Amino acid sequence: MKLIELPRFGLDALTVRECDPPKPGPGEVLVRVHANSLNFRDLRVVQGLYDRKMHLPRIPLSDGAGEVAEAGPGVTRFKTGDRVAAIFFQTWLTGPPHAGYFASALGGAIDGMLSEYVVLHEDGLVHIPGRLTYEEAATLPCAAVTAWNALHGSAHVKAGETVLIQGTGGVSLFALQFAQMAGAQVIGTSSSDDKLARAQTLGLANGVNYRQHPDWSRAVKQMVPDGVDHIVEVGGAGTFAQSLRAIRVGGHIAMIGILSGVSADIPTALILQKAARVTGIYVGSRAMFEDMNRAIDLHHLKPVIDRVFGFGEIREALEYMESGAHFGKIVIRHAV
């Protein structure tokens, strides 16, 4: 079998290695991976910008979906042939987050999914929604679960509320779909008018170009004078102050990303003047993943895939992500 590993940081360091498939031990499952998807984190991991002290070599990518090739002794949750995806934190099964879970993050703290075969504990897998292809299911573990947690875990979006998404990447388009599913109205920002128009075909009610309008909260307040109920904050340092201006009194900001940097001057008084609730989101648990999968099944939701690359094209796929040209998810398809 083949896997791709990172012996040192840098896109040019990604190396294909051949080895024997691993054997599943008691309670473990051997998965034949059919597809992976990329997250912004994977790019930072490979570039050495996520954790300089990360143990190397490391197999990158948190996200993968495939079929059970062999169930080890004592496995009860899965059988050969089941269609599965790995959960981001292998040990966060249910309940609130705990520091101990973070040491089990695939493609970061531990080896990830960019391999033809992986062995995982049966607890670290979920069944994938029946209507999704492996490529579609591979988009779920990080971006979709994060968006689900933002709207249905740390908050409870209701019909008739307003949700603001930022940009048109993986997390944001899942948030658009989940918010719509709940009957909420969604408005969004993007660097591109074309991407805003594409998002409108998915149901975005209104949009503002953050390149043309760096103070985009003004435009949002014109659309929703009292401010929005929920913000899925992926911009980080460069967008948080705008989010505090755009949120309504008593609204919820799900703090997720750092696309525009990690620290900034923040008008902290606005947090109390708005009585805003700001929650740090770190992906989510297996229970959230399973709740989300039920909703995906029921609503026939299809993830938005921008482009599919081959297994050997991981560098090109990450470079494409770095370009920012994508709309939704970037997927790696294995030749199975």
Ligand SMILES: NC(=O)c1ccc[n+]([C@@H]2O[C@H](COP(=O)([O-])OP(=O)(O)OC[C@H]3O[C@@H](n4cnc5c(N)ncnc54)[C@H](OP(=O)(O)O)[C@@H]3O)[C@@H](O)[C@H]2O)c1
């Ligand atoms: N905390 C967590 O658990 C968690 C989980 C997943 C992701 N994240 C973080 O969330 C962020 C998004 O991740 P992703 O995987 O969805 O990334 P992605 O798919 O690469 O999406 C990036 C998109 O965000 C938009 N963007 C870039 N800079 C922006 C800015 N200053 N303001 C608003 N939008 C901006 C761009 O969309 P346009 O081209 O439309 O402008 C860009 O295409 C990253 O920082 C990632 O690390 C965190």
